[in-house]
Amino acid sequence: MSINDNFRYLHIGLPDDVLRRKLHGDFEGAISAIDRHLEAENTPEALKKCLTVQREIIRRLPSDYPYTKAEALSLVREHIPEFTEEEFDALEDAWKIDWIYDHGVPRYFNRFFETLCKTDAAFAKRANVVVAGADGQDGGEGRLDRAARLMRENGRMSARIRCRASVRMKDECFRKGERVRAYLPLPCACDSQSEIQIEQVFPRPTHISPETAPQRVVFWEEVMDENHEFSVEFSYVQTARYVDISQPVSAPEQPKFDTEEIPPHVMFTPYIKELVRTLTDGVEEPLEKARRFYDFITLNVKYSFMRAYFGLENIPEMCARNRIGDCGVQALLFITLCRCAGIPARWQSGWKAEPGFCGAHDWAQFYVAPYGWLYADPSFGGGAVREGNEERRKYYFGHLDPYRMVANTQFEGDFDVPKDHWRADPYDNQLGEMETGDRGLRYDEFERTKEVLEYVEL
Structure with missing residues (x-):
């Protein structure tokens, strides 16, 4: 069992003596209280696993909140x-x-x-700040609206995309002669991606995941005498397809796969169940139920950068309660609402990859017969709301654009060569991971780059 498997018990919660210290910001006291529980013989094993994760969360939490007023x-x-x-x-x-x-x-x-x-x-x-690549915002170029128009006219839009990514340990963390392991995301085989080519890898990789891996990576392991970067270049064809769902078609039966809970986040809590009930009151068709969930998120949840997912608890309910969240938080709420309503739903993530910009991004898929798997990108829909573009908001229910790189098809999926220590992101992989022989590196301990080298419409 990997240490990261303990995250599956995070939803169990904290004993009050730990929780009160954590909320007050007495982080040292909270960790000491956790250690007492871990040492006690009568602490249930499931609670110990939760506390093991919480101990590391609390240790990392101050670095996400560095500023005084x-x-x-x-x-x-x-x-x-x-x-x-x-x-x-x-x-x-x-x-x-x-x-x-x-x-x-x-x-x-x-x-x-x-x-x-x-x-x-x-x-x-x-x-006087210009934000590049904002979710679902066009920046005056009209790229997203043009893609939507072409897809409606032609039924699809494809592009060959070539990218480069790298990770490098910061010099202050490097120790000569130490064993280092590094991971970078790779495009996976899925409905929207084909002709995947790994073009350059430096240094020689230890392992490359199969294209069907739920979180596909290139992996290195070496004893490093000098610090250096690990890098990969790859290309693929991305194809976005248009499905006309403006006049819903009914099917007699819906499948039941991908409708279960996935602890610790995709959980059918009382609030989630009540939200599903109220949002779908009077609605029978699965497509319209999913549309209600999408509308709720895009019209009510405000975009916000989040602290590291390592430290987030019950992400979908947190999003529904606070009505804020980034792309992944919003996608997880959509997935959870769909699953709770009996609509199959699953995760996709990787990059927003377009000419001149490359950024981490998450979205969702949901299954409605007879259409099959459809897409939903709530944060792009919310970005359209910020621009006052209702047509674009509606478009991102059911469809995507061809400016994507899909690396991950499973939230909480493991690497096929698991890390020995804590992952920087225990649920997803868009930026890469590194670890030494004795610990996993946090994001502030290694440098990461990603870029689109070439984007050619086909």
Whole structure:
């Protein structure tokens, strides 16, 4: 059993003596309390597994919230000198700025400024910041709307895409003669991808996953005498298809696969069940139920960068309760609502890969007979809402665009060569992973690059 398998018990929850310390920000006290529970002979094994994960979550949590209020204000004022404390407080009260307590004092999320720039056009204009590749926003180029138009006209749109990715341990973490393991995502075989080619790999890889792997990777293991990057170049054909679902067609039976819970996140909690009941009241057709879920998310959930998924608990319910989340959080809520309603749904993730931009991205698939597997990208739908583009919002229910690289088809899927230590992201792999002989590296301990080298429409 891998140490990362303990995440399947995260939903069990914390004993009160740990929880109260964690919420107050007494991280040292919370870890000490966890250690006492782990050492106790009468602590149930399932709770020990949950506590093992929570111990590491609590250890990492402060690094996601580095700013005092004064430091956060100073960061904003570097871009908006006239920005007031009252404006900051108003954004905080509206939950547009994420924070936690650190020993009873608020500390602010390390990406709060990026979130404000991405989701608030007026704020971004004041800050004189242009956000590249915002989810579902076209940046005035019309690329997404053009793709949707061509797909409606032709039924599909394809492109040959060539990309490069790399990881490199930061020099301050490197130790000569140490065993190092590295992983990078690769395009997998799926309905939208074909003609996959691995063109260059440096250094010689130890292992390359089969194209059908749920989280496909290229893997290296070596004793390093000098620090260097690990890199891969690959190409593939991405094909997005259009299915007319404007006039729904009924089928007598729906399949039951991909409708089960997946602890610790895809869980049918009382709130999720009640949300499904209220959103689908009076609706019988599975396609229309799924559309109700998509509408709820795109019209009510506001985009926000999230802290590392390593530290998130019950992601779909958190999204439904707080009504904020990034692309993966929104996709997981959609998947959970669909599964709870008996509609098969599953995960896809990898990159948004378009000319001049490459970024990590997640979305969902759902199955409705007689159409088969359809797509939903709630965060792209929400991006269309921010631009006032209702036609584009509706388009991303049922369809995608050809600006994708799919590497992962299973949330919480393992690598076919599992890590020995904690993953930086225990659920997904878009950026790569690294570990040494004694520990897994966090994202702030290794550098990552990804880029689109060539994009040719076919």
